[in-house]
Amino acid sequence: MSRIRYFARETWTNIRRNLTLTFAAILTVAVGVMLVGMGLMAGYASGNALDRWEGGVQFEVFLNPQIDPSQLDALGIELQTHPEIDRIEFFSAEEAYALVSQQMADQPELLAQVSPEALPASYRVVPRSVEAELIESLAAQFRQRPGVMSVQTGREEVDAIRTWFTSFQGIVLLLSIVLSGASVMLIFNSIRVAMFARRREIEVMKLVGATNSFIRFPFMLEGMLHGLIGGIIGAIAAGALRGHVEGLFSRSDILAFFRSFVVTSDQFTTVVIVTVIAGVLVGMIGSAFAASRFLDV
Amino acid sequence: MIRFDNVTKIYKGETRAVNGVTLNIEKGEFVFLVGPSGSGKSTMLRLMTCEEKVTAGDIHVAGKDLSKLNSWRVPYLRRNIGSVFQDFKLLPNKTVYQNVAFALEVIGRPENVIRTQVPAILELVGLEDKHRRFPDELSGGEQQRVSIARAFVNRPLILLADEPTGNLDPDTSEELTSLLDRINRTGTTVVMATHDRTIVDSMRRRVIALRHGELVRDEQRGAYGSETDSPEALGVHPVDGASP
Numbered sequence: 001m002s003r004i005r006y007f008a009r010e011t012w013t014n015i016r017r018n019l020t021l022t023f024a025a026i027l028t029v030a031v032g033v034m035l036v037g038m039g040l041m042a043g044y045a046s047g048n049a050l051d052r053w054e055g056g057v058q059f060e061v062f063l064n065p066q067i068d069p070s071q072l073d074a075l076g077i078e079l080q081t082h083p084e085i086d087r088i089e090f091f092s093a094e095e096a097y098a099l100v101s102q103q104m105a106d107q108p109e110l111l112a113q114v115s116p117e118a119l120p121a122s123y124r125v126v127p128r129s130v131e132a133e134l135i136e137s138l139a140a141q142f143r144q145r146p147g148v149m150s151v152q153t154g155r156e157e158v159d160a161i162r163t164w165f166t167s168f169q170g171i172v173l174l175l176s177i178v179l180s181g182a183s184v185m186l187i188f189n190s191i192r193v194a195m196f197a198r199r200r201e202i203e204v205m206k207l208v209g210a211t212n213s214f215i216r217f218p219f220m221l222e223g224m225l226h227g228l229i230g231g232i233i234g235a236i237a238a239g240a241l242r243g244h245v246e247g248l249f250s251r252s253d254i255l256a257f258f259r260s261f262v263v264t265s266d267q268f269t270t271v272v273i274v275t276v277i278a279g280v281l282v283g284m285i286g287s288a289f290a291a292s293r294f295l296d297v
Numbered sequence: 298m299i300r301f302d303n304v305t306k307i308y309k310g311e312t313r314a315v316n317g318v319t320l321n322i323e324k325g326e327f328v329f330l331v332g333p334s335g336s337g338k339s340t341m342l343r344l345m346t347c348e349e350k351v352t353a354g355d356i357h358v359a360g361k362d363l364s365k366l367n368s369w370r371v372p373y374l375r376r377n378i379g380s381v382f383q384d385f386k387l388l389p390n391k392t393v394y395q396n397v398a399f400a401l402e403v404i405g406r407p408e409n410v411i412r413t414q415v416p417a418i419l420e421l422v423g424l425e426d427k428h429r430r431f432p433d434e435l436s437g438g439e440q441q442r443v444s445i446a447r448a449f450v451n452r453p454l455i456l457l458a459d460e461p462t463g464n465l466d467p468d469t470s471e472e473l474t475s476l477l478d479r480i481n482r483t484g485t486t487v488v489m490a491t492h493d494r495t496i497v498d499s500m501r502r503r504v505i506a507l508r509h510g511e512l513v514r515d516e517q518r519g520a521y522g523s524e525t526d527s528p529e530a531l532g533v534h535p536v537d538g539a540s541p
Contacts, residue, residue, distance in 0.1 A: 201399075204388060207346075208403060209373065209377075209404050209451075210372060210404055212372070214403060214404075215403075
């Protein structure tokens with residue numbers, strides 16, 4: 001009990017004494033881990049958007065909502081029996097709606113504006129070939145068929161999007177590494193200053209036989225606390241960023257293409273956990289480094 | 298309690314601070330360590346608390362072979378050794394009570410032990426009325442008594458004092474030495490490094506004299522002696538933080 005009170009008191013005194021440096025350290029951690037969260041979310045969003053194009057689906061034939069049932073069947077048979085087509089899958093308007101509602105699960109106000117009838121049914125077509133040119137010409141054959149609204153091949157877009165997201169993630173990752181390094185150094189320094197301010201206490205503690213771990217603990221705790229607070233602020237910032245970007249995509253027609261780039265709430269929970277842990281880790285590394293360097297027996 | 302076997306300490310390959318010293322201090326002894334500045338008194342004390350490592354030879358303190366002692370065991374050794382210094386090393390932002398309690402707090406003693414031990418030790422050193430004062434509100438002698446209380450509050454087997462009266466006037470020095478004597482009578486081994494001829498001569502206790510890191514005299518009921526004469530030994534050397 002006296003131990004807990006001692007650690008709490010010492011840690012609080014350190015933080016109060018060293019407010020500006022503490023503040024700088026916490027903010028750097030926050031920005032650094034926010035970038036970690038951002039990179040993670042970009043990965044999730046592009047993964048979610050690209051999911052529908054992966055698993056062999058190479059192009060999608062969207063049907064007019066008012067398509068004649070006989071036209072629907074005829075088209076299905078033609079696709080199924082086509083020598084260059086491996087297999088097809090029918091995707092009804094209800095299924096399309098289910099997918100959209102899953103992706104927009106935590107934005108009910110947006111979902112309310114989408115009605116199941118407005119979404120087109122489609123055939124997802126997997127050709128035998130994987131060559132983009134062949135797929136393009138194959139897709140073109142079905143563009144003019146009655147009842148077909150449009151045919152979308154995704155290959156180039158998918159590739160372009162994937163490249164773009166990969167490089168975006170790379171840049172974000174690099175920035176987050178740089179900032180995490182800066183955070184470690186700032187925490188290292190703020191702990192060093194705290195230790196210097198308490199060098200008399202440390203001297204006396206060593207003299208009377210306090211263990212090294214006992215002497216280090218308040219400083220480690222302080223560094224971890226910097227990291228934790230920074231991590232929480234970073235996670236909040238990442239959440240705000242997510243809301244802002246998704247709102248931007250849904251309001252703007254130009255950016256409508258990006259509407260499928262969403263992060264599910266499960267994935268966002270992971271993002272929060274990862275950012276907070278990253279913050280604590282940064283704090284631990286910085287303070288452990290300082291404590292071990294400036295506290296030899 | 299303390300045994301040196303042919304102990305040599307060389308700093309940075311240059312100075313021989315302690316040179317081939319062999320001695321044995323029994324439990325409950327009161328020993329004066331005398332000699333001019335630079336004769337190796339402080340180094341001897343620092344070797345006993347593992348603040349310095351020997352270059353050659355063996356030291357046993359409180360039953361432990363210090364050369365075989367793991368660094369993580371050092372704090373536990375120090376809990377058996379109280380240390381008192383010329384400059385007191387009190388924490389200025391803590392009261393008398395807090396300074397003494399701090400020594401128990403940081404070795405994880407429970408609060409009820411602290412609440413009983415600290416007032417008892419403050420009474421022993423005669424500062425029970427001043428437990429709320431801060432160090433800078435006390436005289437030099439009182440500050441040193443606080444530091445003795447802090448060193449002794451955990452009832453160590455050994456008390457090491459490195460020139461504890463160096464900053465104090467003769468009367469206060471005498472009071473302080475009699476306090477150390479009282480502590481010694483409880484069974485605690487006391488080793489006091491000093492320049493103070495008057496005290497050594499009046500106490501008539503065991504005297505170990507050092508010169509250039511070598512043991513030159515070891516007498517059971519000794520006096521200060523002439524081999525330790527030097528300008529510093531006469532007590533005219535400048536001291537920092539002299540008593541108010």
